[in-house]
Amino acid sequence: MAADIVLQVSNVSKKFVRGEIHDSLRDLIPAMAARLTGRSRPSAAKKDFWALQNVSFELTRGEAFGIIGSNGAGKSTILKLITGIMKPTSGHITVTGKLSALIEVGAGFHPDLTGRENIYLNGTILGMKKAEIDRKFDAIVEFSGLADFIDTPVKRYSTGMYARLGFSVAAHVDPDILIVDEVLSVGDVVFQNRCLERMNTILRSGATVIFVSHNLRAIAELCPRSILLEHGKVTAAGPSQLVMDTYLEHAGAEGRQSASKEVGISRVKVRRSNANSVAYDSGEKIWVDVDVDCKGPCEPFSVVLFLNDEKQYEAFHTSTEYLGCQPIAMKPGDRFSCTFELDLNLAGGTFYLGVELFRFNNEELIHVFYPAQTIFVNTLTEVRGVVNPRPKVTAFELLRPGEPTKEAMKR
Amino acid sequence: MVESLQELFARRDLLYMIAWREIRIRYKQSVMGFMWAILLPAVIVTAGIIVRYGMSVMSGKPISGQEIAGITVKGLVWAFFAGALRFSSTSLIGNPNLVTKIYMPREIFPLASVLSQLLDFGVAAGIVLIVFVITRLGASWQLLWVPVLLFITVALATGWALILSAACLFFRDVKYLVEVIITFAIFITPVFYDVEMFKKWANLLMLNPLAPLIEGFERTIVYGRAPDLPWLAYSSAIAFVSLVLGFYLFKRWEPAFAESI
Numbered sequence: 001m002a003a004d005i006v007l008q009v010s011n012v013s014k015k016f017v018r019g020e021i022h023d024s025l026r027d028l029i030p031a032m033a034a035r036l037t038g039r040s041r042p043s044a045a046k047k048d049f050w051a052l053q054n055v056s057f058e059l060t061r062g063e064a065f066g067i068i069g070s071n072g073a074g075k076s077t078i079l080k081l082i083t084g085i086m087k088p089t090s091g092h093i094t095v096t097g098k099l100s101a102l103i104e105v106g107a108g109f110h111p112d113l114t115g116r117e118n119i120y121l122n123g124t125i126l127g128m129k130k131a132e133i134d135r136k137f138d139a140i141v142e143f144s145g146l147a148d149f150i151d152t153p154v155k156r157y158s159t160g161m162y163a164r165l166g167f168s169v170a171a172h173v174d175p176d177i178l179i180v181d182e183v184l185s186v187g188d189v190v191f192q193n194r195c196l197e198r199m200n201t202i203l204r205s206g207a208t209v210i211f212v213s214h215n216l217r218a219i220a221e222l223c224p225r226s227i228l229l230e231h232g233k234v235t236a237a238g239p240s241q242l243v244m245d246t247y248l249e250h251a252g253a254e255g256r257q258s259a260s261k262e263v264g265i266s267r268v269k270v271r272r273s274n275a276n277s278v279a280y281d282s283g284e285k286i287w288v289d290v291d292v293d294c295k296g297p298c299e300p301f302s303v304v305l306f307l308n309d310e311k312q313y314e315a316f317h318t319s320t321e322y323l324g325c326q327p328i329a330m331k332p333g334d335r336f337s338c339t340f341e342l343d344l345n346l347a348g349g350t351f352y353l354g355v356e357l358f359r360f361n362n363e364e365l366i367h368v369f370y371p372a373q374t375i376f377v378n379t380l381t382e383v384r385g386v387v388n389p390r391p392k393v394t395a396f397e398l399l400r401p402g403e404p405t406k407e408a409m410k411r
Numbered sequence: 412m413v414e415s416l417q418e419l420f421a422r423r424d425l426l427y428m429i430a431w432r433e434i435r436i437r438y439k440q441s442v443m444g445f446m447w448a449i450l451l452p453a454v455i456v457t458a459g460i461i462v463r464y465g466m467s468v469m470s471g472k473p474i475s476g477q478e479i480a481g482i483t484v485k486g487l488v489w490a491f492f493a494g495a496l497r498f499s500s501t502s503l504i505g506n507p508n509l510v511t512k513i514y515m516p517r518e519i520f521p522l523a524s525v526l527s528q529l530l531d532f533g534v535a536a537g538i539v540l541i542v543f544v545i546t547r548l549g550a551s552w553q554l555l556w557v558p559v560l561l562f563i564t565v566a567l568a569t570g571w572a573l574i575l576s577a578a579c580l581f582f583r584d585v586k587y588l589v590e591v592i593i594t595f596a597i598f599i600t601p602v603f604y605d606v607e608m609f610k611k612w613a614n615l616l617m618l619n620p621l622a623p624l625i626e627g628f629e630r631t632i633v634y635g636r637a638p639d640l641p642w643l644a645y646s647s648a649i650a651f652v653s654l655v656l657g658f659y660l661f662k663r664w665e666p667a668f669a670e671s672i
Contacts, residue, residue: 016670022582023581023583023671024582024583024584025582026584080511080669083513085511085513085514085669086666086669101513101514107508107509107512108508108509110436112436112439113432113435113439121428121429121432124422124424124425124428125425125509125515126513127515128424129424
């Protein structure tokens, strides 16, 4: 068992020093002189910042492992420690085998060099030998789909092309451990899928993959197990679905707005018929329970429910008013609750649910609770985008004008 | 330290590639292309010849062909040494992406700078060699010293390059300091003159570890004489210590590179 552990991170902490740092001799020499002569003014206390605290986890060979966390949670730091770019302040990291990281694809590219030259340059940077690149060159170019531009300087590439070439090189390194950080956010859907396929291939070949992202959909598809990093600490570990639930619940909690006025939303709960969840299948029926408390006198209002996608575009909104309910008139001490039923005809992805208390007659916004809940809709293969209008192919024929008969190809 | 050296050896392809990149970019961006390899040495050699001509006019002794050949040799070595230090000192801060985002033995950057300068030196030296053959400058067995001298010079440059590149990363003003020192150092290094001209002060000048090397190149190539062995031993010792210390310090400071750059 122990032999199969390819990465062991035990009690790793990383401290960054903020505050008085001399980055030029011009500053350092006077400071040192002052210290020597004892005339040093008590300098502002150095502020230590712990980017990671006592992080531990283990990876076995062939495992796909996800690291989830919002920005600034320490995801990048842990990767830099694993790859050896930085050293931990305390704790140990043991890596067995060849490690390759896609922390930022194309980081080693030079804009003035051509695609071909950059493949060689980046390949060696990522740890390949020249002979190895010679061997894999055609496969790399083929994978990137950039054969026509391979002798063009990469400064003329678009961002997407740049990322594709970078990923193509990195994906052919054949590492024992592959670290992937947020690369899939670049490139079109077709290429993203190819990246996922490629990572699956790498996994099947027996390598270990660490996947860091807030692209929850991709993590769910690839990694059975993950950890959640929050403020430099591991707050959840285990099966990805559970870890993701914790992440989404916490993300919801952070967006909570306290009801400062007389009336406010006290609770929003999303559930399927029997149980709470944050992950649903497309087309599933869900219920949203909204509770409202009233502390002081208030005018009648309606409850608005809306859903935004990952990019914060509105997927839809509705309200009790639109749905034919009377405005709600509450007296201090009253409690009100309502439940919305929705058919979740959404394409796969992450959505943010919000609730508002709104007075339609004078357009007054009384209370916003957003994101009240983050929900995760499982990917469908048949649609991309925001909605799932349940498309079907009802006719499928090829017309060729030169020929007398119409040749139909029934699907 | 042994492990670090093994790792460096394992990544030698990367070293060649980074050096190749440095050369490729330098030549790609300029109309003159490969002329850059000989431009800077040519300027230094020309300046040296002018200075020497001025001296000969003052003293009334005509300038000899050997003296011109000597200045050419010394100018080339100096151009390599100064270039190696100049380019290596900015080699880490010039590649922030690679230092902060991808792991690799970082000594590759200063080493690649030295290597690319060595290549430029090779081009310039090749041209000079052709000139020497045409002018029938005599060859002797003493030329066998040249690889030894070159090796020690490269070792010295590499040791200093390692320290300077790291120092430039931690302290932003070191690179200006390096420029100033390189500009000034040509006066305390026997490039335009010979140490013998200074008679009893000659030994003081030889304390500059580059001086015995530069003098050695001139003596072996132009005059067919063996280098001054005690002074050469002194330079070798300094070069060895610089190299070992440079590598040791570089490796010690390396973990802090990514967060300090």
